[in-house]
Every structure is written in C-alpha cells, then in structure tokens.
Amino acid sequence: MELALSLGEAPKSFTLLDNTPKLSNSKDPVGFCIALGASDETRASSDPPVQLELLPSTPVLRSQHPSSHLRIPWLTDALGLERMTSEPPAARALDVNSFPVAPVPGEDGDDGAALSSPNSAVSSFQMDFCLRNGNSGNGGDGAAAMMRNRRDVEGAEGNDRGTSDDDENGSTRKKLRLSKEQSAFLEESFKEHTTLNPKQKVALAKQLNLRPRQVEVWFQNRRARTKLKQTEVDCEYLKRCCDTLTEENRRLQKELQELRALKTSQPFYMQLPATTLTMCPSCERVATNTAANNNDASQIASALSLSNKPTRILPFPNTQQAHPPPAHQ
DNA sequence: CTCCTCTCCTGGATTACATCA
DNA sequence: ATTGATGTAATCCAGGAGAGG
The missing domain is CATH 1.10.10.60 (Homeodomain-like)
Known part of the structure; x- marks a missing residue:
C-alpha cells in the first residue's frame, strides 16, 4: 500500500508500509502496525507509528x-x-x-x-x-x-x-x-x-x-x-500526519512567496557582485564563495530573505575551486 | 492434471436485544 | 416510566481454501 501526497512545488511522498504480520502468526493479538515513512523533516517526531493496544493493560x-x-x-x-x-x-x-x-x-x-x-x-x-x-x-x-x-x-x-x-x-x-x-x-x-x-x-x-x-x-x-478500533486509530494517525504536512506546505508556500517577492523587488541583483552562490550540478547543493559550509538551502533562503544582500547563483563548473565535488559526498 | 462439488471457516454487514444515562 | 444511545451476541451472506471424487 502506498500513499503519496504532493504538496505544491515541493512534492513529498510518504509510503504507508504495510508490515502487517498475519494475525494468526503473531503473538500480538492486534498485530496491525503501520509505519509511515516520510522525510525526516516531514514526519512528526512525536508521532510514531501507532499500534493499538486493545487489551487490558492497566x-x-x-x-x-x-x-x-x-x-x-x-x-x-x-x-x-x-x-x-x-x-x-x-x-x-x-x-x-x-x-x-x-x-x-x-x-x-x-x-x-x-x-x-x-x-x-x-x-x-x-x-x-x-x-x-x-x-x-x-x-x-x-x-x-x-x-x-x-x-x-x-x-x-x-x-x-x-x-x-x-x-x-x-x-x-x-x-x-x-x-x-x-x-x-x-x-x-x-x-x-x-x-x-x-x-x-x-x-x-x-x-x-x-x-x-x-x-x-x-x-x-x-x-x-479489533479491526474497527484499529481502523479508527489509523484514521486518527493519518489525520495528524495530514495536518502536519498541510502545515509544512503552508510554511513552504509562504517562504516561496517571500523569495519571489524579494526577487521582484530587487531586479538588478544579478549585476551586483556582492555574494556568489555556486550550485553543484550533481547534487544541486548550493554554496557561497564566502562561506563554504553554508550550503544548506534553507540557510540560503533565510540569507536571501533576511539580508538584502544581492546574491548571484552560478553554475558549478564556473567555480570549481569553490566546491570540489567529493567534498560533500 | 484439471474440473467440479462439498464442507468448513472467515469477514463484513446487519439485526436484535440488554443496559445505561 | 420512557427514550435514545451504546455495546454486543447472534444471524445472514458471500467468498476463499482444502479435500475428495
């Protein structure tokens, strides 16, 4: 079973791993567990796969x-x-x-x-x-x-x-x-x-x-x-996952809007030589020539949105010396 | 080996009843 | 005392699996 959600321009997918053991073979009477594999950023750390315990445990x-x-x-x-x-x-x-x-x-x-x-x-x-x-x-x-x-x-x-x-x-x-x-x-x-x-x-x-x-x-x-209860738990868990992803989608859309607004408000940034970003064609990571380790996209984005420094993004081959390919692999 | 029939078991949907607020 | 909600035992039906002819 696979469930994929596409969120705007940043498609993310997660799969619903059906690792359900056969009930008759399982020591666990419920024996139904879903594991929701999402990106680390997407998955709510407090939401582990839910397994219903229907038996008296107190x-x-x-x-x-x-x-x-x-x-x-x-x-x-x-x-x-x-x-x-x-x-x-x-x-x-x-x-x-x-x-x-x-x-x-x-x-x-x-x-x-x-x-x-x-x-x-x-x-x-x-x-x-x-x-x-x-x-x-x-x-x-x-x-x-x-x-x-x-x-x-x-x-x-x-x-x-x-x-x-x-x-x-x-x-x-x-x-x-x-x-x-x-x-x-x-x-x-x-x-x-x-x-x-x-x-x-x-x-x-x-x-x-x-x-x-x-x-x-x-x-x-x-x-x-048991099956009914488990279905209810599954629905609740999926609903929480959906809420989390929706929230992240909203945040990313907002970030994108900010970046676009920044771009339109400063149309001549390409002519300004302040900061140069280099992009590796293989992994599409970005690095600046002023801060070699600053290759995180989110940091780049925040740098773009917070500081109004004009930034130039160049193809990687033009700045080989700034970002040797094996450095990040 | 394949097909057919029968039996048994199970899940799903539904009904009917008991209990409680 | 009545009533609606809820829980659950019981029933019905369809489908799958296995055995046997």
Missing part, C-alpha cells in the same frame, strides 16, 4: 484479570504444565456459585471433536459461568439477573444454531449476556490466539460452559471490533 485491570486464576488450555498444553485439575481450590476464583448447568448430552453439535476432545481433561474442571455480571457480587437485581440468566442458559443450551430453537419456542432469539469472568477469560484467550482451531474452541467452550458456537461467534465479533 495494573488494576491486570490484577483483577482472571488470567491470574485461569489458564488457557492450549497454553498449558504447549508448556507442558499441569492441567487445571491440579489447580488448588483457592485458585478457582471463577467457580461461582449458582446454577451449575449440567452438560447437555450431544450438545456440541458444532464439532464432533467435542466428544473425543484431547482436551477433555478440562471438563473435569468445568467452571460454572452461569452468572451474569449483575449477580456476581455487586448486588442490584441479583435475583432478576439470576432468573434471566437461567432462562438464557437454558435457552442457549441444546441447540447450536439457536434459530430452530427459537422457532420451536415461537419466541424471538434470546441474547445471552456473557459474564465479566467469561468475557475476561475470552479476552485472555484472544490475546494468545485471535483465531481458534476446533480443539481450542471446544476446550474453551467446555471451560466456560458455553457452546462452541458461542465461543466462535465471540471471536468473530472480537476480531471485528
């Missing part, structure tokens, strides 16, 4: 994060760690105390692997994520939430697609609200894998007492949200 969130209590099944597998069955009871912080929902036989219609999942050990520590966030300790309408939760869980059970279930009940589709613990655990999983293979999906579903389809949908929506 110490508070981290400390409250259930990852301190939970393990991602495939992570423990990968690390060869003990499974959660060996977790001390005190660590089972998510074993909230209501409505344990018995697994419905033949529930996992989504994947046949559910019955013979190699991660089946997880089921021995099946957590009860039946509570919605309303009744997990902050009082309020706990009873009502529990009733809703029971209704939702019961409605969610047994049918993977849900639509036929709704058809049978003659009701509209129900919407299960995931508990904070479930959402947090899914977030933690998403941090490790933005996509799930069937085994991971089933293991996660078992662990969270959800249907694999629900886990799948959650990851779909989560990826969509």
